[in-house]
Ligand SMILES: Nc1ncnc2c1ncn2[C@@H]1O[C@H](COP(=O)(O)OP(=O)(O)OP(=O)(O)O)[C@@H](O)[C@H]1O
């Protein structure tokens with residue numbers, strides 16, 4: 010397939026999935042409400058803890074928004090596969106001549122696009138309801154940090170989604186992965202408070218760097234260029250890993266007959 | 272519904288398969304591994320396909336006919352690269368279904384019956400556009416191709432409506448349009464007429480016929496003998512994972528051509544009475560059909576119509592309604608085949624799979 014065809018395909022799949030996700034009430038609820046709930050909780054916790062500094066508030070709010078975006082991504086990437094299996098379209102996607110990894114990338118982008126909404130909504134919510142000032146030490150780097158952070162979540166979601174192809178009951182697994190990722194990638198609490206042995210795992214997970222990129226841009230002493238770069242590097246690595254996992258997973262799915270429900 | 276197929280905008284160079292067959296299956300076997308029970312999970316093996324071989328010529332309409340659980344869908348899924356055979360090989364347009372998956376996928380269309388397999392929340396047009404992209408249809412021809420297919424399946428004018436509002440028949444027709452988007456050389460139709468009303472089913476048969484007229488090879492599965500007989504050049508009857516007969520409709524009928532079918536309407540016939548018929552040396556096979564008030568016994572025999580008196584005698588006290596002796600139909604041939612070929616092993620497998 011030529012590069013232009015691949016780009017066209019990914020673009021198509023992205024927008025198709027944005028529209029499909031927006032047509033699902035459950036998804037709209039998760040995407041549109043959960044970042045706001047998490048952000049609200051964060052605002053109150055922050056205030057009751059006596060915090061006042063605007064920049065720290067922004068950092069905390071964005072962390073909460075990221076938690077919501079992770080839920081969206083997990084549902085958008087993994088849940089979509091479970092749901093397509095249910096609808097009977099997974100077999101059609103797999104038996105199409107297009108490479109399935111491109112389709113998966115498109116689905117991931119779709120989830121990322123909506124994830125971006127989650128972040129924007131969090132910011133707007135903070136400003137409107139809590140009078141949160143949008144102040145950051147590196148305001149110009151902040152948008153890039155946010156993009157990197159969302160890409161980090163999306164790429165992890167994509168990698169996890171590959172296993173969803175294999176297991177008919179992967180949904181349960183997906184729900185299970187929601188909270189641990191919040192914890193070990195520093196979305197909930199800074200990873201500096203986590204036990205030492207978890208840190209190597211944290212640093213292999215792209216969202217850790219995504220959160221670090223946000224921290225750096227809002228309250229850091231230096232621009233978080235390393236963290237931003239790491240997000241994109243790990244995202245590429247995850248794509249390569251996902252591509253090869255898919256070769257194995259699709260082969261196994263054909264062996265074990267797990268593409269359809271029956 | 273018109274019966275003209277959209278002409279491919281670009282000449283799709285037909286690759287003549289080396290051996291001259293569009294589809295070729297050799298000793299295909301597929302066993303499923305599943306579990307029984309929730310707490311104490313027991314592993315069981317379901318032998319769904321147990322050694323199937325056949326070859327379909329380019330441009331032929333080939334039917335797979337068999338009862339529920341015979342292995343029709345499993346066979347198709349191996350041919351369309353969605354399932355790996357446990358053993359055996361198969362080729363589509365000369366390409367191996369295990370190794371050359373991309374080449375096979377470019378050349379096949381797959382349509383299954385039922386409600387699934389469409390994106391309900393968007394329009395039919397969006398569904399077709401999306402799949403056209405996935406099937407690698409050239410962007411320049413997408414619009415005309417989709418328009419022609421909508422026309423062919425009679426959905427022109429309704430394509431902007433959401434699929435969730437579609438009737439069964441409309442969905443089925445949309446499925447067919449989807450399966451033909453990339454102008455495949457070989458089309459697999461798994462029970463395409465399931466759930467259609469008689470008019471819809473007849474239109475569907477016309478559509479299938481038009482595919483063959485356009486030079487495509489079609490493999491179709493069905494439960495309906497008359498459908499298989501009306502459409503297919505050749506029919507393979509499969510039962511319990513094996514082909515038990517293969518030939519034209521008249522070949523299959525020929526297998527019991529020298530028989531007579533005696534239809535006896537009874538009211539409250541007992542198992543013992545049916546058993547007496549079955550045990551009689553002059554009787555070939557007995558099948559019963561339940562009606563509202565009565566049971567219809569279909570008795571096959573090589574003795575001609577004059578066996579009727581003897582049969583009525585065997586039924587003894589049973590209340591009898593209408594009695595008709597007639598020539599066998601394809602349906603009788605089919606029923607005969609299924610009744611005489613399900614061996615013990617197969618029955619056990621079927622029993623295991625329904626638990
Ligand atoms: N994924 C699966 N796991 C376990 N057993 C399966 C699976 N799919 C099919 N089977 C079993 O394999 C056998 C053949 O099924 P298959 O779907 O091929 O039959 P079929 O001829 O298409 O039947 P139908 O007319 O009902 O569609 C059945 O006993 C079925 O229960």
Ligand SMILES: [Mg+2]
Nearest residue numbers: 343344345461
């Ligand atoms: Mg079937």
